[in-house]
Amino acid sequence: MKPRRSWSRVFRDAWSGIRETVMHERNMKIHAAAGIAVLIAALLLRLPARDMALLLLTIAMVLTTEVINTAIEAAVDLAAPEWHELAKKAKDASAGAVLIAAAFAVFIGLLVFWRPVMTLLGL
Numbered sequence: 001m002k003p004r005r006s007w008s009r010v011f012r013d014a015w016s017g018i019r020e021t022v023m024h025e026r027n028m029k030i031h032a033a034a035g036i037a038v039l040i041a042a043l044l045l046r047l048p049a050r051d052m053a054l055l056l057l058t059i060a061m062v063l064t065t066e067v068i069n070t071a072i073e074a075a076v077d078l079a080a081p082e083w084h085e086l087a088k089k090a091k092d093a094s095a096g097a098v099l100i101a102a103a104f105a106v107f108i109g110l111l112v113f114w115r116p117v118m119t120l121l122g123l
């Protein structure tokens, strides 16, 4: 039987998974940078707590799908290093999940920021 990992080991391994994804995946870098920029803008515009919560949830959704996409890509590369129809299906679907999350994040961002930005611009 496998020895049980300590809680600190569990968190360290999970953190390592996040760090590796940020360090090596270009899309994750872009999404993380965009998320930080959105949060800074939201703080500067003093958006209400409910809007901040919506933005945090949206950012978490995009980053989470990106980490899962990286995990699926690695598992597929391990299982099928050569071209395979099912490997393509798995990787395309996984990338599709990130695309859905990112597209909805843009819509939510527009809905949340539209009025405060217009007010700021005096329009």
Ligand SMILES: Nc1ncnc2c1ncn2[C@@H]1O[C@H](COP(=O)(O)OP(=O)(O)OP(=O)(O)O)[C@@H](O)[C@H]1O
Residues within 6 Å of the ligand: 025, 027, 069, 073, 080, 081, 082, 083, 084, 085, 087, 088, 091, 092, 095
């Ligand atoms: N083993 C394979 N068999 C069939 N098609 C594959 C295979 N590996 C990759 N592909 C195709 O190439 C595409 C890109 O896969 P790849 O592993 O290069 O992702 P990536 O460029 O690292 O993606 P991302 O930019 O999301 O990190 C996949 O969506 C899939 O269509």
